[in-house]
Each structure stands twice: as structure tokens, then as C-alpha cells.
Amino acid sequence: MKKLLFVQSHPPHGSLFGQEGLDAILAGSAFIECGVLFLGDGIYQLLKDQQTTALASKNFSVSYQALHDYGVESLFCSAADLLARNLTVADLIVTPTLLDATELAAVLRDYDGILDF
Amino acid sequence: MILHTLNKSPDHPALNRCAGFISDGDCLILIEDGVYCAATNDSSTLNNLLLREIPVFCLQADVEARGLLNRLNPAVQLIDYEGFVTLSTEQTKSKRWG
Numbered sequence: 001m002k003k004l005l006f007v008q009s010h011p012p013h014g015s016l017f018g019q020e021g022l023d024a025i026l027a028g029s030a031f032i033e034c035g036v037l038f039l040g041d042g043i044y045q046l047l048k049d050q051q052t053t054a055l056a057s058k059n060f061s062v063s064y065q066a067l068h069d070y071g072v073e074s075l076f077c078s079a080a081d082l083l084a085r086n087l088t089v090a091d092l093i094v095t096p097t098l099l100d101a102t103e104l105a106a107v108l109r110d111y112d113g114i115l116d117f
Numbered sequence: 118m119i120l121h122t123l124n125k126s127p128d129h130p131a132l133n134r135c136a137g138f139i140s141d142g143d144c145l146i147l148i149e150d151g152v153y154c155a156a157t158n159d160s161s162t163l164n165n166l167l168l169r170e171i172p173v174f175c176l177q178a179d180v181e182a183r184g185l186l187n188r189l190n191p192a193v194q195l196i197d198y199e200g201f202v203t204l205s206t207e208q209t210k211s212k213r214w215g
Contacts, residue, residue, distance in 0.1 A: 054178035
């Protein structure tokens with residue numbers, strides 16, 4: 001069975017990439033095995049304690065906790081990108097697998113299709 | 118005196134470009150994804166501006182939305198929309214970066 005990798009590389013709230021990407025993951029998971037890779041500023045989508053009331057924007061980060069229920073178990077991020085932002089997995093709403101550059105390249109090779117957000 | 122607004126994260130070249138144009142007496146407001154510039158601990162560009170005593174502000178609503186309230190450089194000041202308007206009226210012109 002084919003596998004799809006969704007790549008989230010934008011921070012939340014400044015654009016619609018994050019929300020649109022997450023919607024696509026949730027929809028895609030109904031049809032095919034999906035994984036998610038957080039690259040660069042994309043990791044900021046998983047930061048805890050996002051309070052969007054004053055911005056009148058939806059805090060879609062909480063929906064990442066539902067990925068498990070949708071059968072999406074493979075979450076990855078770059079260990080270097082996390083470190084560069086002074087973050088640890090304890091700061092994140094879900095726990096992705098931390099990968100080095102070689103392992104990240106292997107993830108791209110492992111999936112049959114890649115969708116960039 | 119110029120009010121500089123920046124709306125891109127440090128991954129974008131806007132911060133470095135903007136910093137080169139900031140003169141004494143100017144101030145910088147980080148809005149939208151620009152607030153990430155005040156959240157990394159290794160931003161020498163931002164630290165240089167603060168060392169020059171350039172006032173740097175972050176829009177609080179954008180900080181809260183991104184979960185950064187307890188992660189900001191303590192030398193950066195939080196403002197609300199009203200404060201943004203006040204700063205705009207105090208400066209003679211503004212320049213948007215990003």
C-alpha cells in the first residue's frame with residue numbers, strides 16, 4: 001500500500017498553510033497511510049499554549065492530538081531545527097520522532113508521495 | 118524617526134535587511150510571524166538592536182497566539198493594538214519589512 005508524506009514548513013497563524021495542511025492530513029488519512037514531517041518553522045505549529053482568542057484565529061494545534069485517532073502515527077521533525085529554535089519535545093503538543101539530516105533524507109525516500117504545505 | 122514593522126520569522130532575510138536600515142531614534146515592532154524573532158535565544162541581529170537601545174516591541178495578540186508568552190527576550194516590550202496606534206502617531210513615518 002502506498003504512503004503519503006505531508007511536509008509542514010510554515011509557522012501557524014501567519015498564513016493558512018498549517019491549517020490547510022492539517023485538514024489535508026486528516027482527510028488523506030481516511031484513504032491512505034500518512035506521515036507528517038515538520039521542517040524549519042513548521043515545528044512551531046506544535047508549540048504548546050497557543051492562545052488565539054485576541055487574534056480571532058483558530059488554535060488548530062490542538063487537532064494534532066487527534067492524529068493518533070485518525071491512525072496517523074508517523075510524525076517526524078528535524079532535531080537540528082528544534083535545537084535552533086531553543087525548543088525540546090517537552091514544549092510540543094505531540095511528540096514527533098527527532099531525526100538527523102541522513103534520517104530525514106531517508107524519510108523522503110521511504111514515502112511514495114510528498115505533499116508540501 | 119521611522120517606525121519599522123516586521124512580519125517574518127528569522128528564517129526569512131527580512132530581519133537582517135531591516136536591521137541595516139534602523140537608525141537611532143527609530144523603533145521596531147514585531148508583528149505576525151515577526152514575533153518569532155524575539156523568541157530564539159541566538160538572534161545576534163535582534164540583540165545588536167537592543168544593545169543600541171533601539172526600542173523593540175511585540176504585538177501581544179500575535180505572541181499569545183503562537184504560544185510564545187514565556188519565551189520572549191525579556192528586553193522586548195509587549196504592546197496591544199492601541200499601543201501600536203500610539204507608536205504610529207509618535208513616529209513621522211513607517212516602513213514595513215517582510
